[in-house]
Amino acid sequence: MPTRPRLILASASPRRLDLLARLGLAPDAIDPADIDETPLKAELPTDHARRLAAAKAAATAARHPGCVVLAADTVVAAGRRILPKAEDADAVAACLALLSGRRHRVLTALSVVDAGGVARHRLSTTIVAFAPLSAAAIAAYVEGGEGVGKAGGYAIQGAAEAFVRRIDGSHSGVVGLPLFETRGLLIAAGLLEG
Numbered sequence: 001m002p003t004r005p006r007l008i009l010a011s012a013s014p015r016r017l018d019l020l021a022r023l024g025l026a027p028d029a030i031d032p033a034d035i036d037e038t039p040l041k042a043e044l045p046t047d048h049a050r051r052l053a054a055a056k057a058a059a060t061a062a063r064h065p066g067c068v069v070l071a072a073d074t075v076v077a078a079g080r081r082i083l084p085k086a087e088d089a090d091a092v093a094a095c096l097a098l099l100s101g102r103r104h105r106v107l108t109a110l111s112v113v114d115a116g117g118v119a120r121h122r123l124s125t126t127i128v129a130f131a132p133l134s135a136a137a138i139a140a141y142v143e144g145g146e147g148v149g150k151a152g153g154y155a156i157q158g159a160a161e162a163f164v165r166r167i168d169g170s171h172s173g174v175v176g177l178p179l180f181e182t183r184g185l186l187i188a189a190g191l192l193e194g
């Protein structure tokens with residue numbers, strides 16, 4: 001039986017590690033790519049997510065020839081607008097005020113470079129509908145501190161799931177690693193049985 005290639009997770013995100021474990025996989029190494037995540041001028045959210053996931057995978061794969069490398073990028077988009085990773089409490093409040101009572105997209109782009117150096121890509125798109133949020137509800141969420149550092153200023157895996165009226169797509173995709181698409185790419189890379 002051929003030996004399975006080593007798996008490198010090109011991500012510093014503990015959430016992605018946990019989600020990978022749900023596929024029965026533990027990476028042989030974690031080696032995040034350190035790339036500039038600034039959107040290009042007028043870059044569309046889907047293009048941005050795809051570009052960053054591919055760049056993360058390529059940067060890490062260059063350091064691990066002969067290994068399978070998995071990278072992802074999650075973007076919260078309101079229309080054509082890319083929401084920032086909320087830097088502080090004010091940014092979290094601004095994101096939630098923008099998302100209140102409306103639908104937005106959460107895009108997670110995946111890139112897997114296989115042991116032969118072939119890159120494959122997938123995009124998971126999820127529509128999330130938020131309830132209208134009162135100033136008090138936003139203040140309480142900001143106070144909890146969960147939204148800082150998160151794309152779009154919230155984390156569905158925490159208290160913010162209570163704001164979600166409806167989700168169409170992939171819950172794991174919103175958290176950061178869509179399991180359906182990840183499984184497909186890892187089967188193609190020979191790391192999982194089809």
Ligand SMILES: Cc1cn([C@H]2C[C@H](O)[C@@H](COP(=O)(O)OP(=O)(O)OP(=O)(O)O)O2)c(=O)[nH]c1=O
Nearest residue numbers: 011012013032073074149150151155156174175
């Ligand atoms: C919308 C949403 C975002 N997020 C956050 C986590 C991240 O801060 C952000 C996505 O940022 P990413 O740049 O995709 O990932 P990362 O910076 O966490 O890790 P790496 O680049 O090393 O892979 O989205 C959640 O955790 N839950 C959610 O529901």
